[in-house]
Amino acid sequence: MNSKVTLIVVVIAVALGLFVLITMNPSTPTNTVDPNDPxxxxxxxxxxxxxxxxxxxxxRAIEISGVGDEAAAPVRFEKQDRVWLQTQPTHFRMDAFAIxxxxxxxxxxxxxQTYVATDLEDENALQELxxxxxxxxxxxxxxxxxxxxxxxTAVIHLGKIFVGGQAYAQLADDPRVYVxxxxxxxxxxxxxxxxxxxxxxxxxxxxxxxxxxxxxxxxSQSVALRQINRRWYLTQPIQTHASAEAVGALTxxxxxxxxxxxxxxxxxxxxxxxxxxxxxxxxxxxxxVAEDGSVSTDTQSLHLGYPIGMTDxxxxxxxxxxxxxxxxxGQLATLLFPSMDSLIxxxxxxxxxxxxxxxxxxxxxxxxxxxxxxxxxxxxIPDWEEEAFAVNPTAVDALxxxxxxxxxxxxxxxxxxxxxVMTIAxxxxxxxxxxxxxxxxxDVNGIFRVVFDDGSGALRFTDDATLPTFVxxxxxxxxxxxxxxxxxxxxxPDDASK
Numbered sequence: 236m237n238s239k240v241t242l243i244v245v246v247i248a249v250a251l252g253l254f255v256l257i258t259m260n261p262s263t264p265t266n267t268v269d270p271n272d273p274x275x276x277x278x279x280x281x282x283x284x285x286x287x288x289x290x291x292x293x294x295r296a297i298e299i300s301g302v303g304d305e306a307a308a309p310v311r312f313e314k315q316d317r318v319w320l321q322t323q324p325t326h327f328r329m330d331a332f333a334i335x336x337x338x339x340x341x342x343x344x345x346x347x348q349t350y351v352a353t354d355l356e357d358e359n360a361l362q363e364l365x366x367x368x369x370x371x372x373x374x375x376x377x378x379x380x381x382x383x384x385x386x387x388t389a390v391i392h393l394g395k396i397f398v399g400g401q402a403y404a405q406l407a408d409d410p411r412v413y414v415x416x417x418x419x420x421x422x423x424x425x426x427x428x429x430x431x432x433x434x435x436x437x438x439x440x441x442x443x444x445x446x447x448x449x450x451x452x453x454x455s456q457s458v459a460l461r462q463i464n465r466r467w468y469l470t471q472p473i474q475t476h477a478s479a480e481a482v483g484a485l486t487x488x489x490x491x492x493x494x495x496x497x498x499x500x501x502x503x504x505x506x507x508x509x510x511x512x513x514x515x516x517x518x519x520x521x522x523x524v525a526e527d528g529s530v531s532t533d534t535q536s537l538h539l540g541y542p543i544g545m546t547d548x549x550x551x552x553x554x555x556x557x558x559x560x561x562x563x564x565g566q567l568a569t570l571l572f573p574s575m576d577s578l579i580x581x582x583x584x585x586x587x588x589x590x591x592x593x594x595x596x597x598x599x600x601x602x603x604x605x606x607x608x609x610x611x612x613x614x615x616i617p618d619w620e621e622e623a624f625a626v627n628p629t630a631v632d633a634l635x636x637x638x639x640x641x642x643x644x645x646x647x648x649x650x651x652x653x654x655x656v657m658t659i660a661x662x663x664x665x666x667x668x669x670x671x672x673x674x675x676x677x678d679v680n681g682i683f684r685v686v687f688d689d690g691s692g693a694l695r696f697t698d699d700a701t702l703p704t705f706v707x708x709x710x711x712x713x714x715x716x717x718x719x720x721x722x723x724x725x726x727x728p729d730d731a732s733k
Contacts, residue, residue: 283344283404283415289377289389291338296376298323299423301369310428312337321432325500327559328438333431340419341375341391347401348414355412364403364412365395371423396420429497436492436554436563437519437535444486445532446520449572458575466585469578473647475691476585481577488570489519492537495549498560508551508560509540517571518555539568579645583687583695584661584670588635592664598657598705605631605710617707625712634703638672642687642695650675650688657705674702 300309311323312334319329354360361367369392376388394403394412402417447460448471459471460482467477498508505511518536525531536555543549548565584591593606603617605626613631614623638661654675661669673688679696687695704710 281346282342283346283391283406283413284342284389286342288387289342289375291335291342293377294338294375295378296374297334297337298374298376299428300372300374302371302424321428325559327557328433329431330433337373337419337422338375340422341373341389344391344404344415344419346413346415350412350414352410355410361405361412366392366403366405366412369393369405370395370420373419373423391419393420393423396424429500432494432497434494436494436537436552437489439533440486440490440519440521440535442486442490443521444489444519445522446518447482447485447489448516448518448520450514450516450518451572456575458578460578469693472575473692475689475693476580476582477578478580478645481573484570485573485578488567489517492563492567492571495562495564498551498562500559502558502560505540505553505560508553510538510551510553510560513538513540515539515572516555537571539563539572576644576646579647579693579695581641581643581645581695582639583642583672583689584638586639586661586663586669588632588639590663591635591639591661591669592666593662594631594634595660595662596657596703596705596707597659600706603707605634613710615707615710626710627712630704630710637697637703638687642697643684644679645693645695647692648694649690649692650677650686650694654686655688656702659703676700676702 295314296312298309298311301307302310308324310321312329313320313322314334319331319334321327321329371393372390373393374388374390376386378385378387390407392405392407394405396402396417400417401414402420404413404415404420405411406413443462445462447458449458449460451457457471458469460477461468461470467479467482469475469477502508505513516536516538518534521533523531523533538553538555540551540553542565543551543562548568549562550565550568551560552563553560593604595602595604601618603615605613605615606623608614613626613628615626616623638659650673654677655673656675658671658673660671663669670689673690675686675688676683677686678684679686682698683700684696684698685700685702687697689695
C-alpha cells in the first residue's frame with residue numbers, strides 16, 4: 236500500500252471516529268453549538284441564580300420531585316423554628332448543614348455555556364440532555380428577605396451530568412439550557428436522602444434529663460432512675476442513691492447515641508426486626524419549665540429488637556413516636572442497657588465528710604457518738620460516761636472516708652439480722668439522719684468481706700475484711716493509731732473495751 240492510500244485510509248478512519256463520537260455521545264445536543272460563537276453565548280461565568288434575588292439564608296422549604304420516577308411522591312424539607320425537617324413522604328428531623336448545602340449549592344451554580352432556543356430546535360434535544368423529562372426538579376421557597384414573611388419561589392430542572400464537573404440545567408419558564416457546575420446535580424441525583432437526616436437518636440437531650448426508665452427482658456429487672464438536685468437516685472426496683480459514674484456514662488451514651496443505618500421508613504409491621512413487642516426499651520423524660528412557670532415533659536423512647544446477625548452485634552431499633560426502623564452499634568446497645576448492680580452507688584453514705592455533723596455507733600462494746608464541736612474538732616460521747624472526751628481526728632477521718640467513698644462492689648440484697656455486728660447512724664448539721672447503716676461480715680462470691688446495708692435493698696461490700704472501729708476508747712486522743720491502716724485496732728494503755 237503506497238503512502239497516498241495509507242493517508243486516505245487514516246483520514247477516513249479519523250472521520251468515522253469523530254462521527255461515532257459525536258452521534259453516540261448523549262451529553263451533546265443534536266445541534267452542536269460553537270462555544271466560540273458570541274451569538275450562541277448568552278451568559279458565561281455568571282451565577283445561574285441572581286444573588287440579589289436568591290439568598291440561601293432565606294430559603295425555608297425545598298421540594299425535590301421526579302428523581303427516578305416522575306410519579307414518585309416528592310421529597311419535601313421545611314425549616315420550622317430554626318430546625319430543618321423532612322415533611323414528605325415521611326417526617327424526620329434533618330441535619331441542618333446537609334439541607335443548607337442544597338440551598339448554597341444552588342446559589343453557587345456557575346454558568347459556563349448557554350444553549351438558546353435556536354440550538355434546541357431538534358425535538359430530541361432536551362431528551363438527550365436529560366431535561367425531557369428532567370432528572371429532577373427542585374423548588375426553593377424563600378422569604379423575600381430575612382425579615383419579610385412574603386414568599387418567592389425558584390424552580391430548577393436538573394439534566395444529565397457529563398465530564399469535567401459540568402451538567403445541564405434549565406430554569407422554569409426559561410427555554411434556555413445552561414451548562415453549569417455539577418455540585419447540586421451530584422448532591423441530588425447521587426445521594427441517599429436518608430443520609431441527610433440528623434443521625435442523633437434522642438433529640439435535644441442534655442445532662443438535665445429528669446428520669447430514665449430501662450425495661451429489660453424480664454420486667455422484674457426494670458430500672459427507674461430520677462435526678463433530684465443534680466443527684467441521681469434509683470427508684471425502681473429499690474430506692475437508693477445511684478452511682479454517679481455509671482449514670483453519667485449512661486446519660487452521655489444517650490446524648491451521643493447515633494443511628495448506624497436506615498432499614499425501612501414505612502414498614503407494614505415490625506415483626507421481622509423483633510420490634511412488634513420489643514422487651515427492651517429505654518425511656519428518657521425531661522421536665523422543661525416555661526417562663527410562666529408551667530412545666531412540660533418531653534418523653535422519648537427507644538425500642539431494641541433483634542441482633543442484626545450471628546457475627547454482627549448491632550441491633551434493630553425504632554423510636555416510639557416514629558415509624559422508621561434503623562440500626563445501632565452493638566456497643567451502644569450495651570451501654571444503653573447497663574446491669575442493675577452497676578447502677579447502684581458503691582458509696583455507703585451519699586454525702587461529703589464535711590456534711591456529716593455526727594456519727595452514732597452501736598456495737599458489741601456499747602453505744603457512743605462522735606460529734607463535731609463548734610471549733611471544728613471531734614469529741615466522743617459514750618452512753619456510759621457523763622463527760623465527753625477528745626478524739627483522734629485521724630481515726631474519725633478514716634471512718635468517714637470509709638463510709639463516703641466507693642466500696643469494691645454493690646448488689647441487691649440485705650444482711651441477715653443475725654449477721655449484723657454494728658450500726659452507724661450519720662446525722663447532718665440540720666439534725667436530720669442522713670443514713671443508718673448496718674454492718675456485718677459474710678461470704679460474698681466466695682470471699683469473706685465486710686458488708687454495708689443501708690436498708691434500701693442494696694448491699695455495698697469491701698474486700699477489706701476489717702470492721703470499722705466500734706470501741707469508743709480506740710478513738711480517744713492520744714491512743715496509738717496505725718497510720719498505715721487507720722482502721723486497724725488501736726493500742727490503748729488503758730481499758731480499751733469501751
